[in-house]
Amino acid sequence: MKLIVCEKDLAARRIADILSGGTNWEEKSHTIPIYKFSQSGEEFRILGLKGHILQVDYPEEYNNWRKVEPRELIFKQLVKVPINKNVINALKKAARDAHSAIIATDFDREGELIGMDAVGVIREVNPGLEIKRARYSAITRSEIQQTFQNLEEPYEHLAEAGRARQEIDLIWGAVLTRFISLTSTRLWDNFLSVGRVQSPTLVLLVQRELEIRDFKPTPYWQIKVRLKDGGEEFEAFHKTRRFLRKEEAEEVFARLGEEGLVTSIREVERKKAPPAPMNTTVLLSSAAKLGLSPASAMNIAEGLYMRGLISYPRVDNTVFPPSIDIRGVLLTLKASPQFRKMAEELIASKRFVPTRGKKQSTDHPPIYPTDGASKEKLSPQEWKVYELVTRHFLATLAEEALQMTMQVDIDISGEPFYISGSRIVREGWLRYLPYFKSADVILPQLKEGEKVQVLNKEILAKETQPPPRYTQGRLVEKMEELGLGTKSTRHSIIKSLYDRGYVVGNPLVPRETGIAVASTLIKHAQKISSPEMTAELEQDMDRIVEGLHQKDQVVGRSREMLDEIMEVMEKEREEIAADIRNGVREDEVVGKCRTCGKDLRIKRARKSRKRFVGCSGYPQCTEAYPLPQKGKIRSTDEVCPDCGTLRITVINKGRRPWKLCLDPECPTKKELVGSGRKSKRGEN
């Protein structure tokens, strides 16, 4: 029996179909599907893993954070532990009966690592097994058939590069996470984390926040006039969009007479190209514009993919391979009542060539609908994502949109004014993807040389605005630009910043705890506060792949570097502890006290160690409220209209966050507590 090991069930199923010509059947082993078939007297079994099967970890004796100095962890031996017992058992069982195995995981760094981990498990039960590697970059009939006739050897170096990443990420993550959590005594539910990807992402947000806080607005002035042409009234602005001196604006203002002259009208037709095909980043950033967090958009997309409604959602590629039958996709979309007409239109106009994006890879096609769904059969959020994917796909087939833009120049007493407008003259792809369509600005019918009447003039005092905060959608894009995280992890990295209490809201606003942690890392562990650590790791991994470096050299150097950082951080322990505690303390403020106006904050009772909300004016002010003893507490700026006390959010693991009035006697309390029933999926 030949055993073929794939990275995921989808690949196993499709490869089985191709190699067997559709004669394979499915059996379950330890709940894992295995595809079987026979060919020229040989029996085949194809097994799909669920991604990584092992993870690196510290041996159990180091589990207690308080009993181990974080710095000691740096040079400790790491172990690998199974992630999913069913997968391992199914793999072992199949390996026992096999006389050879073929590793057919994705051909990339993590895929090779997954494959080599599988080889390790296989060898435990069947040491002499012959092992080959099937290298393919797309699951198409021709490529799979060819690949399996030209098997290769495993790429040990590639897997080693993956191991280096695993080890470095765990060592830096564990040591620094424990160190800052222990020094600031933020433990268990409230621990503070540090990581190669999450920390530079947090720093990005914090630096923007500090820029906003430091921002000094510059005043400027605009001149606006109200004009009349025949019956129509309209507004025009002075061409000096920003007068930096008020006097200057006033001088111009004083000169303006009661009549203006249309000096020129320019019309320009602009082409708006349809979007490139959708990859994960585009899916997440578009979904964010529709109000879905990247984490829930990804979750929902995963579910739609599992139900066969959209293609694989984790992809960088933005170029459709020729193997995708675009016309066929449109035909299946006719099964959707909501999209039947649009699909028919595109079929009738024979538009079967999609746009091409800049990122081309062959592992998966861009995200597209694989079946026609109907709105009634999906939840509102599922429909939102399905609709987005489908509309985006249709847009990539449609013709470009045309927008007419107009600028009219008007002279008033020698001063230049303008009005500008635009309108869509051909909808093209915007018809399918109307979410982000800009509204038309229609101008009055004017002619060059025409006179207009000045009805009114006005000086507007304005100020320059600080840079905007990152929205979740923009952050996903920025992370991709900086090389932080991957298509599969960015959404979860962002979610963990919320879970740690580093940020709130969308756009993301850092809390004081997040600012304190970021500032500490910038100051004392610069390395892990910037995207450069990832960039350098990538270079080191390339050298491992080329055989120029060994994994242990790279990890060893990284350990030394961390040790030097930790030596300094240990010396500065008191200062670091104070900085982070100050940040944490500020976030413990729930709001203002109703009685005395001072801060209400989360405190702990001396004797019982139970937490409660008390007034910082104690003992003069004795305002106090009980708190649930479990779960994370976050303040809100809401005040209950019934009892008049502040509301807080309580977050318990695996449950939907619930809001609670501080006053335990509040009449609305029962209803609020009871609202945690409906769904596990919460929006941030």
Place this chain on the structure above:
DNA sequence: GCAAGGTC
């Protein structure tokens, strides 16, 4: 209870 990377 640590990270980030796969995948469900």
